Amino acid sequence: DGGITQSPKYLFRKEGQNVTLSCEQNLNHDAMYWYRQDPGQGLRLIYYSQIVNDFQKGDIAEGYSVSREKKESFPLTVTSAQKNPTAFYLCASSRTASNQPQHFGDGTRLSIL
C-alpha cells in the first residue's frame, strides 16, 4: 500500500525534552515537507527537502530541526527551544517539479505534559 506513514499518532513531551516525529514514504518522491496545523491558522511550512542531504527552512523553522539521509525518510525533531510545540504535525511529499500536488500523511498530534 503506497503512501506516507507518520508515527507515532500521538506523542507527549515533557518540558525541556526533544522529540522526533517520523515520516516515511514509498511513493519515490524526491520532495518532502513538514507542516504545522493549528486551529484557525491553516498549514504552516516548517521545513522542506527537495533532495537527499539537502533541506530548507520554511516559514516557522525556529525550534525545529530535520534530516534527510534517505529519500524515503524525513524525520522532524521538535527541540526544547520550541516554546509552543503543542500542535498537529503533517508530513507530505511530492515529485520535484513546479506545481506538483502534495500527498499527506495522517499526522502526529504532539502534546506537552
Place this chain on the structure above:
Amino acid sequence: AQRVTQPEKLLSVFKGAPVELKCNYSYSGSPELFWYVQYSRQRLQLLLRHISRESIKGFTADLNKGETSFHLKKPFAQEEDSAMYYCALSDNTDKLIFGTGTRLQVFP
C-alpha cells in the same frame, strides 16, 4: 508576498443547497491553485487543481485572474461533503501556500 485568503471559517448549508467556498489569492505571477479536503478521521487529500479543469465529486473551481479568486462550487451539497477545505497556491516552486481553511457543514 504570496497569500491565500479563505474568508469563511465555517459554512453551513442544508442538503441540496448550492455551495460556494471562497478563496482569494495574491500573487504577481501566474499561479497554480489547488483545493484540498480533509474528511473526518481521514488524511488531507487533493480534491482538484485548476490546471486539470475537471469536476471531482461534483465540485468545480474556476480561476478568475481578474478577481484573483479560485472559488469552489457545487450546485447541490450532500451530507458526505461535510469536511474541512483548504485552498492552496503554488508559486511555481515545490512549495504550497495554504489558506486557513473553511469547515463545510451540510445538514440533512
